Amino acid sequence: MSKKVLVKGNVALCEGAIAAGLKSYFGYPITPQNEVPAYLSRKMVELNRVFVQAESEIAAANMVLGAAVTGARAMTSSSSPGISLKQEAISYMAGMQIPALIVNVQRGGPGLGNISGSQSDYFQAVKGGGHGDYKLIVLAPNSAQEMYEMAYDAFDLAEKYRTPVMILADGIVGQMMEPVEFNKPERKDFVEKDWHLTGCKGRHPRSVQSLLMKDGVLERHNINLQEKYKKISGNEIQFEKFMTDSAEIIIAAYGISSRIAKSAVKLARKEGLKAGLLRPKTLWPFPSNEISLLADSGAKFLSVELSHGQMVEDVRLAVNGKTQVEFLGKAGGAIVTEREIVAKIKEMIK
Amino acid sequence: MEKILKKPESLKDAVLSYCPGCGHGIIHRLAAECIDELGVREKTIAVAPVGCAVFAYDYFNFDVTEAPHGRPPAVATGIKRTNPDKFVFTYQGDGDIAAIGMAETIHAANRGENITIIFVNNANYGMTGGQMAPTTLIGQVTETTPFGRDPKREGYPIHLCELLATLEGTAYLERVSIYNPQNIIKAKKAIKKAFQCQIEGKGFSLVEVISNCPVDWGMTPLDSIKWVEDVFIKTFPLGVVKDKINAK
Numbered sequence: 281m282s283k284k285v286l287v288k289g290n291v292a293l294c295e296g297a298i299a300a301g302l303k304s305y306f307g308y309p310i311t312p313q314n315e316v317p318a319y320l321s322r323k324m325v326e327l328n329r330v331f332v333q334a335e336s337e338i339a340a341a342n343m344v345l346g347a348a349v350t351g352a353r354a355m356t357s358s359s360s361p362g363i364s365l366k367q368e369a370i371s372y373m374a375g376m377q378i379p380a381l382i383v384n385v386q387r388g389g390p391g392l393g394n395i396s397g398s399q400s401d402y403f404q405a406v407k408g409g410g411h412g413d414y415k416l417i418v419l420a421p422n423s424a425q426e427m428y429e430m431a432y433d434a435f436d437l438a439e440k441y442r443t444p445v446m447i448l449a450d451g452i453v454g455q456m457m458e459p460v461e462f463n464k465p466e467r468k469d470f471v472e473k474d475w476h477l478t479g480c481k482g483r484h485p486r487s488v489q490s491l492l493m494k495d496g497v498l499e500r501h502n503i504n505l506q507e508k509y510k511k512i513s514g515n516e517i518q519f520e521k522f523m524t525d526s527a528e529i530i531i532a533a534y535g536i537s538s539r540i541a542k543s544a545v546k547l548a549r550k551e552g553l554k555a556g557l558l559r560p561k562t563l564w565p566f567p568s569n570e571i572s573l574l575a576d577s578g579a580k581f582l583s584v585e586l587s588h589g590q591m592v593e594d595v596r597l598a599v600n601g602k603t604q605v606e607f608l609g610k611a612g613g614a615i616v617t618e619r620e621i622v623a624k625i626k627e628m629i630k
Numbered sequence: 631m632e633k634i635l636k637k638p639e640s641l642k643d644a645v646l647s648y649c650p651g652c653g654h655g656i657i658h659r660l661a662a663e664c665i666d667e668l669g670v671r672e673k674t675i676a677v678a679p680v681g682c683a684v685f686a687y688d689y690f691n692f693d694v695t696e697a698p699h700g701r702p703p704a705v706a707t708g709i710k711r712t713n714p715d716k717f718v719f720t721y722q723g724d725g726d727i728a729a730i731g732m733a734e735t736i737h738a739a740n741r742g743e744n745i746t747i748i749f750v751n752n753a754n755y756g757m758t759g760g761q762m763a764p765t766t767l768i769g770q771v772t773e774t775t776p777f778g779r780d781p782k783r784e785g786y787p788i789h790l791c792e793l794l795a796t797l798e799g800t801a802y803l804e805r806v807s808i809y810n811p812q813n814i815i816k817a818k819k820a821i822k823k824a825f826q827c828q829i830e831g832k833g834f835s836l837v838e839v840i841s842n843c844p845v846d847w848g849m850t851p852l853d854s855i856k857w858v859e860d861v862f863i864k865t866f867p868l869g870v871v872k873d874k875i876n877a878k
């Protein structure tokens with residue numbers, strides 16, 4: 281076992297990406313993700329890899345597109361307002377089928393909002409964000425350890441399906457210091473794929489594009505994308521269950537909310553309340569089946585979020601009217617407490 | 631019979647989608663000839679813009695990627711920083727490079743990215759039907775300046791080369807045109823020099839090519855060429871704007 285190091289979630293994320301073989305990072309300052317470019321500006325240069333502080337979030341995301349179209353592992357990170365600016369390139373990368381990692385360390389919104397942790401970008405992350413019919417694989421870490429692990433795994437997922445992946449973290453998970461075990465082997469030696477732009481030596485020229493103007497070609501492309509998303513939905517759903525067996529109330533929560541929710545479940549159980557937790561680790565694909573199965577047992581659901589109710593819509597769709605679904609949340613930097621969650625559980629059990 | 635002139639290897643055997651009399655065909659050919667002559671075709675990764683040259687990957691016989699409107703300099707930065715051994719150039723129009731993509735253009739230039747830009751200035755947005763571009767001349771009628779470009783309403787034509795010349799990061803900037811054979815030869819020399827600048831690792835190079843857009847200008851091809859010579863290049867004078875390739 282490698283030893284544990286006390287670091288912020290944002291730094292753990294960097295180490296995960298570096299271990300995964302991150303070749304090129306492009307960023308722009310915005311709180312609360314600043315530790316990422318700050319850490320990588322030193323580390324990437326020391327490792328003889330690429331670090332560029334771009335002129336804008338737009339440029340940073342497009343630099344990622346350029347690096348990744350050549351087959352390199354590339355990423356950018358930002359926080360909510362900056363992620364809005366990256367949507368153009370994200371939509372292009374989805375259409376061009378370019379694997380890359382985009383990290384959103386969410387802050388309060390809308391607009392410039394504030395710099396506190398928040399979970400108000402769920403819709404943007406899982407419902408598209410940019411224009412066109414596309415999906416991102418969205419990973420939701422709830423600890424510094426998972427920041428490390430998900431950053432490490434994100435590139436494999438992205439490349440497996442030729443699709444951009446988003447890590448949807450939040451300001452609290454990003455800023456919180458926790459012991460992390462850097463336990464993943466260093467990845468190198470990547471194989472050239474038949475779409476990488478590497479110069480046409482010894483082969484026919486290649487192009488990577490989302491513009492498909494010939495009759496029926498874009499329609500076909502969209503069908504192919506949807507088939508890919510179906511495959512991802514079948515293979516890549518990740519979730520954690522905690523005390524859901526025989527639970528009457530199941531809290532659905534991701535990211536930092538799931539940490540609070542877990543404490544609330546323990547507290548509720550001490551008081552004899554049958555509560556459990558279902559934590560999606562992938563927000564897309566969403567663990568709808570699992571929620572549906574749990575709803576079959578008659579358990580009621582409580583979605584707890586640092587927003588005014590976004591993931592709760594997907595919980596409701598999954599429950600599909602079989603049982604009651606309630607919501608508890610705050611936004612703009614406010615935090616839901618475990619006591620408030622327990623009070624809500626009591627209200628639902630009555 | 632001996633074949634003395636042939637299609638460059640860097641051009642595919644494709645029918646161009648450009649309008650009759652448009653300058654893009656000539657400029658594509660010049661870029662392709664230079665790449666052949668410099669022997670870099672097999673290590674070229676080009677970036678196509680959004681605009682008339684959006685289909686560049688159908689015409690160039692080397693690797694080409696798409697980029698969102700105005701972002702080719704950022705995409706090229708990502709490619710070149712990650713692959714310094716590749717030859718990277720973007721091919722962009724006036725709206726792409728100097729309106730929506732101005733920030734990307736200025737900062738790629740200011741960082742001294744070792745890339746080359748071929749900037750085709752035809753004083754309007756060709757693909758979308760001839761709207762005002764940042765380089766539209768004062769008084770020029772376009773689809774969105776029906777009364778002629780009025781500086782009080784629409785500002786002034788942007789001189790991109792002169793603007794970029796103020797930045798330390800730029801190594802070579804030249805404005806050329808293709809309205810007659812003499813100028814086509816000069817244009818080719820400039821493009822080749824700009825490419826050479828990158829190959830030698832000397833930094834950011836850009837060639838602005840003053841071109842014609844007969845259909846959107848509402849002119850015959852011949853009249854459009856004459857307008858380039860008589861009017862267009864009076865506002866955008868030709869010549870080397872900056873050359874510090876050999877500066878110590």
